[in-house]
Amino acid sequence: MNGARNQAHDDAHAGVRDHDAGHDGGRENDARAQAPARDETSPRDGERAVLEAPDINRALTRIAHEILERARGPENLLLLGIPTRGTFLARRLADRIEQVEGRPVAFGSLDVTMYRDDLRLRPARALGRTDLPKEGVDGRIVVLVDDVLFSGRTVRAALDALNDLGRPRAVRLAVLVDRGHRELPIRADYVGKNLPTSRAETVRVCLTETDRRDAVLLRGGQR
Ligand SMILES: O=P(O)(O)OC[C@H]1O[C@H](OP(=O)(O)OP(=O)(O)O)[C@H](O)[C@@H]1O
Ligand SMILES: O=c1cc[nH]c(=O)[nH]1
Numbered sequence: 575m576n577g578a579r580n581q582a583h584d585d586a587h588a589g590v591r592d593h594d595a596g597h598d599g600g601r602e603n604d605a606r607a608q609a610p611a612r613d614e615t616s617p618r619d620g621e622r623a624v625l626e627a628p629d630i631n632r633a634l635t636r637i638a639h640e641i642l643e644r645a646r647g648p649e650n651l652l653l654l655g656i657p658t659r660g661t662f663l664a665r666r667l668a669d670r671i672e673q674v675e676g677r678p679v680a681f682g683s684l685d686v687t688m689y690r691d692d693l694r695l696r697p698a699r700a701l702g703r704t705d706l707p708k709e710g711v712d713g714r715i716v717v718l719v720d721d722v723l724f725s726g727r728t729v730r731a732a733l734d735a736l737n738d739l740g741r742p743r744a745v746r747l748a749v750l751v752d753r754g755h756r757e758l759p760i761r762a763d764y765v766g767k768n769l770p771t772s773r774a775e776t777v778r779v780c781l782t783e784t785d786r787r788d789a790v791l792l793r794g795g796q797r
Contacts, residue, residue, distance in 0.1 A: 618793065621778065625767060625790035630750065633766030634663070637748055638670035640764050645715050648672075648679035650743065652714040655683045656732055657702030660720040662783040663750060667719060680707045684718070684739075686731035704735070711740040717764075721779040723749040726760035751790055753777050771795070 625633070645651050648671050655664030661683040668681040685702035687693075718732050729747060736745065748764035753771040767790070771777065774795025780787050 618778075618791075621791040621793040623789050624769060624792045625751075627788035630766065630788045630790070633750065634666050635670055637764045637766060638667050638674065641667065641717055641746075641748065642671055642674060644746075644763075648675050648677055650713070650715050651679050652707065652711060652716045652742070653679060653681040653748075654706075654711075654716055654718055654732075654736075655681070656718060656720045656728060657683055657685055658784060659779055659781050660718075661703075662781050663721060663748075664717075664719040667717075667748065680709065680714070682706045684732055684735055686728060686735050689731035689734040691727060691731065704739075706739065711736060711742045714742050715744045715746065716742040717746045717748050719748045721750045721781075722777050723747070723752045723760075723762050723765075724755055724777075726756045726758040729760050730758050750779060751777055 641651065641653075642648065651671070653664040653668050653671075655661035664681050664683065668679050671679045682705040683703050684706075685704045687699050687701050690696075690699075716736065718729065718736075720728060720732075723729065733745065736742065746763040747760070749762045750766040751769050752762050752765045752767070753769045753775075755771070755773055769777065769790075769792070771792065772795040776793050776795075778791045778793065780789045780791065782788055
């Protein structure tokens with residue numbers, strides 16, 4: 575358990591290290607000295623915030639309570655975040671559940687990359703991290719956690735990945751944003767915000783752990 579918790583911390587820091595290492599020296603540094611660096615945490619052109627930090631905070635607190643109520647306590651729960659941002663959301667939910675119950679809840683991460691059905695269609699993706707408590711998934715109530723639910727294909731891949739790890743007693747799904755447009759018969763049990771969108775729009779979730787601020791940003795398209 576603590577291993578998973580520490581790993582989530584490590585991942586956050588590794589992300590910062592990787593990001594820094596990715597910047598080249600020389601010309602790029604010269605250019606950056608002349609022009610202020612673009613702030614990736616700011617809304618991009620045409621983006622508007624549909625959730626701000628306090629909204630996200632409240633939604634996660636509510637979801638934590640809903641998860642606890644349905645599971646009747648934290649004992650059998652295992653929160654598994656889907657990288658990248660789902661992992662951090664799972665950790666936040668675990669922290670809230672621990673605050674409410676005064677007892678820790680198991681959490682970790684589940685990489686779905688090799689289970690995706692679009693591996694041949696999309697450019698190579700970096701592998702995420704699967705990190706489970708030593709008790710594994712057998713007999714647990716697993717709550718998959720992701721930031722956005724759209725086509726449902728990521729969750730479908732997560733169910734296949736989970737199937738290779740064992741046999742949970744039940745699998746539930748928590749998402750921060752459900753933007754509709756499902757292509758598979760998948761629905762979320764816990765939703766931070768239902769956000770009706772057109773297919774042409776994109777939803778970008780920013781979290782302090784990866785993006786230095788909490789926000790859900792919507793961009794583009796005609797409704
Ligand atoms: O329901 P779907 O159509 O599968 O879309 C939802 C997924 O899309 C995003 O992940 P993305 O693949 O962009 O990777 P990321 O989490 O690393 O940003 C998001 O984080 C969800 O996991
Ligand atoms: O708009 C979208 C669609 C899928 N995944 C996202 O994170 N945003």
